[in-house]
Amino acid sequence: MTLEEEIRAIQEEMDKTQKNKATEHHMGRLKAKMARLKDELIKKAIASRGGGAEGYSVKKSGDATVTLVGFPSVGKSTLINKLTDAHSEVGSYDFTTLDVIPGIMEYKQARIQVLDLPGLVKGASSGRGRGREVISVIRGCDLIVLIIDVFNYQHMKVLEDELYDAGIRINQRPPDVTITKLVKGGITITSTVELSIDHETIKTVLGEYRMHNALVNIREDITADQLIDVVRGNRVYIPCITVVNKIDLVDKEHMKSFPKDALKISADMESGLDALRDEIYDSLGFINIYLKPQGEPADMDEPLIMRAGCTVGDVCDRLHKDFRRKFRYARVWGDSAKHAGQRVGVDHGLEDGDVLTVIIQK
Ligand SMILES: Nc1nc2c(ncn2[C@@H]2O[C@H](COP(=O)(O)OP(=O)(O)OP(=O)(O)O)[C@@H](O)[C@H]2O)c(=O)[nH]1
Numbered sequence: 097m098t099l100e101e102e103i104r105a106i107q108e109e110m111d112k113t114q115k116n117k118a119t120e121h122h123m124g125r126l127k128a129k130m131a132r133l134k135d136e137l138i139k140k141a142i143a144s145r146g147g148g149a150e151g152y153s154v155k156k157s158g159d160a161t162v163t164l165v166g167f168p169s170v171g172k173s174t175l176i177n178k179l180t181d182a183h184s185e186v187g188s189y190d191f192t193t194l195d196v197i198p199g200i201m202e203y204k205q206a207r208i209q210v211l212d213l214p215g216l217v218k219g220a221s222s223g224r225g226r227g228r229e230v231i232s233v234i235r236g237c238d239l240i241v242l243i244i245d246v247f248n249y250q251h252m253k254v255l256e257d258e259l260y261d262a263g264i265r266i267n268q269r270p271p272d273v274t275i276t277k278l279v280k281g282g283i284t285i286t287s288t289v290e291l292s293i294d295h296e297t298i299k300t301v302l303g304e305y306r307m308h309n310a311l312v313n314i315r316e317d318i319t320a321d322q323l324i325d326v327v328r329g330n331r332v333y334i335p336c337i338t339v340v341n342k343i344d345l346v347d348k349e350h351m352k353s354f355p356k357d358a359l360k361i362s363a364d365m366e367s368g369l370d371a372l373r374d375e376i377y378d379s380l381g382f383i384n385i386y387l388k389p390q391g392e393p394a395d396m397d398e399p400l401i402m403r404a405g406c407t408v409g410d411v412c413d414r415l416h417k418d419f420r421r422k423f424r425y426a427r428v429w430g431d432s433a434k435h436a437g438q439r440v441g442v443d444h445g446l447e448d449g450d451v452l453t454v455i456i457q458k
């Protein structure tokens with residue numbers, strides 16, 4: 097059987113298996129098999145291009161990177177031209193954009209890099225079109241803006257499935273699970289919460305990935321799919337905003353068919369763009385960090401724009417490529433500090449409004 101045939105066979109088996117407690121364990125095995133086969137398919141697609149597929153070279157810049165993701169001709173290029181300084185070609189035909197086109201959107205002191213991408217199609221995750229290359233750019237971004245054409249809302253599901261198959265988890269946190277591999281002793285499962293999947297299913301999933309000895313600590317109720325994600329370990333977790341474009345083409349009645357939380361815009365007519373800018377900014381979770389040179393007052397006028405959850409090390413990386421290597425210690429004032437001027441290391445987590453002094457080797 098070819099990989100594709102195997103995948104189809106498992107899909108058929110999944111479709112005809114009723115979902116209930118008695119089949120859970122069997123479904124878990126099928127899901128794990130499926131995830132493994134799809135990974136192989138992706139590897140094969142990359143290998144068939146003579147090793148390293150030629151990726152897009154995109155230089156990151158600004159305080160965060162946002163990708164515009166959608167089917168061909170939904171209006172990605174029209175949108176980037178309105179949001180940023182970019183001039184990306186717009187056309188009434190599909191695949192007008194064949195490269196990654198960057199632009200910068202300046203908003204509330206933040207410089208946000210926006211990337212216009214070639215359209216995605218069904219099958220992109222397994223290498224169709226330049227799907228894999230586009231997806232690898234998406235995997236590296238901080239926020240996805242999914243754009244749907246007002247007449248094709250059903251594409252939403254297809255796009256989400258493609259991203260899922262490419263290991264991209266949108267609007268999800270990494271499952272709170274740790275797996276420690278051992279050399280013997282079998283599988284030991286501990287959990288701090290009541291679990292809806294049974295231990296047998298967990299062992300089956302691990303077995304599918306040839307893990308027979310491990311400590312598994314589960315701190316939230318997870319699905320079999322989430323467990324597979326943890327075992328695979330190559331998933332990325334990215335926030336996502338959904339935007340319906342070209343609303344100038346429909347009436348109010350048609351608009352009611354979209355979920356409330358989807359932003360409705362007309363890139364062409366520039367309507368709804370303020371709300372979109374706000375949503376992009378808010379979703380990126382920016383915080384302000386004020387730098388204080390040693391023995392001098394802090395610069396309270398021009399904060400460093402960082403992302404929530406960042407560490408002192410992240411700030412070092414932003415300041416200079418050698419700062420992390422030369423780092424000695426830092427002092428911090430503000431919400432993250434136990435006391436004013438606390439001495440901290442590179443792993444210290446920062447909060448909005450913190451004042452920071454970084455001391456490096458001379
Ligand atoms: N009516 C209307 N047309 C729009 C809107 N935005 C884009 N279009 C049109 O839709 C077509 C496709 O726009 P593009 O911006 O090239 O779309 P794209 O998603 O970048 O397309 P590809 O690069 O080919 O994937 C063009 O004819 C645009 O003028 C909009 O808000 N309203």
Ligand SMILES: [K+]
Nearest residue numbers: 169187189192
């Ligand atoms: K187009």
Ligand SMILES: [Mg+2]
Nearest residue numbers: 172173192193
């Ligand atoms: Mg385009």
